[in-house]
Amino acid sequence: MKKIFLLMALHFASSQFSFSQIQHLEPMNWWVGMKDNSLQLMVNGKDIAYTTPSINYPGVSIKKLTKGDSKNYLFIDLVISSQTQPGTFPIRFTRNGTLVEKYDYTLLKRALAPEAFNGFNSSDVICLITPDRFANGDPGNDIIEGMLENKVNRKVNGARHGGDIRGMINSLDYLKSMGYTAIWPQPLMENNMPAYSYHGYAITDHYKVDPRFGTLDEYKELAQKAKAKGIKLVYDAVLNHIGSGHRWMSDMPFRDWINYSDSMRITTHVRTVNQDPNASQYDRELMTKGWFVPTMPDLNGENPFMATYLIQNNIWWIETLQLGGIRLDTYGYSIKPLLDAWACRIMKEYPNFSLVGEEWSLNPLITSYWQKGKKNPDGYRGCLGSTMDFPLQSALVEALRQKNRNLWGKGLHLLYESMANDFAYADPSKLLIFGDNHDMDRLYTQLGNDLSLTKMAITTLLTLRGIPQVYYGTEVLLENSAHPDDHGYIRADMPGGWANNTSNAFVGSGLTGDQAEMQGHFKQIAQWRKTSKAITNGRTLHFAPFNDVYVYFRYTDNEKVMVVLNRNEQSTSIDPSRFKEIIGNARLAKNVVTGQSLSIQQKFDVPAKTTMVFEIDPVK
Numbered sequence: 001m002k003k004i005f006l007l008m009a010l011h012f013a014s015s016q017f018s019f020s021q022i023q024h025l026e027p028m029n030w031w032v033g034m035k036d037n038s039l040q041l042m043v044n045g046k047d048i049a050y051t052t053p054s055i056n057y058p059g060v061s062i063k064k065l066t067k068g069d070s071k072n073y074l075f076i077d078l079v080i081s082s083q084t085q086p087g088t089f090p091i092r093f094t095r096n097g098t099l100v101e102k103y104d105y106t107l108l109k110r111a112l113a114p115e116a117f118n119g120f121n122s123s124d125v126i127c128l129i130t131p132d133r134f135a136n137g138d139p140g141n142d143i144i145e146g147m148l149e150n151k152v153n154r155k156v157n158g159a160r161h162g163g164d165i166r167g168m169i170n171s172l173d174y175l176k177s178m179g180y181t182a183i184w185p186q187p188l189m190e191n192n193m194p195a196y197s198y199h200g201y202a203i204t205d206h207y208k209v210d211p212r213f214g215t216l217d218e219y220k221e222l223a224q225k226a227k228a229k230g231i232k233l234v235y236d237a238v239l240n241h242i243g244s245g246h247r248w249m250s251d252m253p254f255r256d257w258i259n260y261s262d263s264m265r266i267t268t269h270v271r272t273v274n275q276d277p278n279a280s281q282y283d284r285e286l287m288t289k290g291w292f293v294p295t296m297p298d299l300n301g302e303n304p305f306m307a308t309y310l311i312q313n314n315i316w317w318i319e320t321l322q323l324g325g326i327r328l329d330t331y332g333y334s335i336k337p338l339l340d341a342w343a344c345r346i347m348k349e350y351p352n353f354s355l356v357g358e359e360w361s362l363n364p365l366i367t368s369y370w371q372k373g374k375k376n377p378d379g380y381r382g383c384l385g386s387t388m389d390f391p392l393q394s395a396l397v398e399a400l401r402q403k404n405r406n407l408w409g410k411g412l413h414l415l416y417e418s419m420a421n422d423f424a425y426a427d428p429s430k431l432l433i434f435g436d437n438h439d440m441d442r443l444y445t446q447l448g449n450d451l452s453l454t455k456m457a458i459t460t461l462l463t464l465r466g467i468p469q470v471y472y473g474t475e476v477l478l479e480n481s482a483h484p485d486d487h488g489y490i491r492a493d494m495p496g497g498w499a500n501n502t503s504n505a506f507v508g509s510g511l512t513g514d515q516a517e518m519q520g521h522f523k524q525i526a527q528w529r530k531t532s533k534a535i536t537n538g539r540t541l542h543f544a545p546f547n548d549v550y551v552y553f554r555y556t557d558n559e560k561v562m563v564v565l566n567r568n569e570q571s572t573s574i575d576p577s578r579f580k581e582i583i584g585n586a587r588l589a590k591n592v593v594t595g596q597s598l599s600i601q602q603k604f605d606v607p608a609k610t611t612m613v614f615e616i617d618p619v620k
């Protein structure tokens, strides 16, 4: 009898609210105790703008209501006082005095203190992963009926291959064993696009994990298991654009939600307008407001509701996953006020967090412009801690592959002079340094499929100042030489990520001798790196290249490491006498690969095409 009564009550309760107008209410939850006590809810549902919401919960008050240009959007500005307790409360929506909708909203307790969100830093080595191409841990999610691209085909380089979050979870022990201390997966948000949905940058729902990658619970599991193994999780965020399949494209909250929504125009990609004192207003507008590509509409960061939506979304992911950093795509394509509001708000909320922006420029004047602490002549002061060191990437590869290297200004001089440009940066130790990424030829390909040069490049990256980032599979020489500059081939499948693979990088089976050598070398240097304060937190002293040999030192008050790059095609004798100012009276230097020591006060030989790393014994 009791049961029947309960069923009747439930039936009554559900029929009372059968309008079910609300399709999306975002963010779906929030937290008490945030430094910024404001929260703006975006409510999306048929005719929702005609309703009036009310809340009765201690500490929470509605400050302002804003109807969208579309009657299907209502924005609710809340204030959450510092005394507010965690809990769930109904938001009641009435129309003409009648209750038409009720939404239970939850404020959670923060899992960590704000200071405990530790971002990546120069003690880390970050693995950049293209999740679709890394490991297929769950073939059951390869095809999701109802999604626009609902097939996998590993033979087609632009198609989905089936890799997923479960694959990354399963690979954490491998990543840890290689010496990685952070992972940066490309975006895992829904990309419901008819083609090329695998790369993740055409987001169609900012709060939904793409089901072909897995579930929110799996993403949380990845975050928790990674953290337990000492691996930070870096989130890949996009503020500049969305995928054209986003629901906003058929019903925008405001008429100015998307730039050039009536007459699609493509960006000029001339990002120098952000710094150029001579730039025309025409170029400035088209650069930041033009669409990235025809399938990626440009978000209007000048609309304050858009800016708040994006910033809150990133904070939601930081709290939900307890992230170890954010990488922001296409930095410089968004307008400066949005970039600053985003970076400053996040860093205010999480003082020890890390943000890195993608500014693809080979000019350190441009890349350094964005970094926090840089005093720019135009008065610009940003909050972004890290930028990507594209200038160093280019210099490193050119330095190693160039012909006529001994001409002045060629070869290793390029690397030396790139490092000399450190004066442009507020903090060079926070630069993200790399040899390749998902948008450029594989490092091995850039270096002409030369194992020795690739080992040189990796050893150098793991010992220079900054935060090394390595693209997955570069440690086993993945290459795209037959398809240069082809993204689909650059983002090749990781050997062993699929059940029928004949070789397996994760367990080291079926690899060629060169692949195994590269993998072993990478692992050895990356693991040793963790033990060296001189590398992870030291200063740099370098000596101008001489006879195709470049020598630099990393040092603290107590430790000294010497790195010698010999690009010659033959073994070369090094005379250490010119390094006296840093070596002092030290007697021995230990090769960190072989463990053998040599007398550092005497000439020594470095093999052809080798980067050697030595720990210099402290003088007792």
Ligand code: CA
Residues within 6 Å of the ligand: 136, 137, 138, 139, 140, 141, 142, 162, 163, 164, 212
């Ligand atoms: Ca899968």
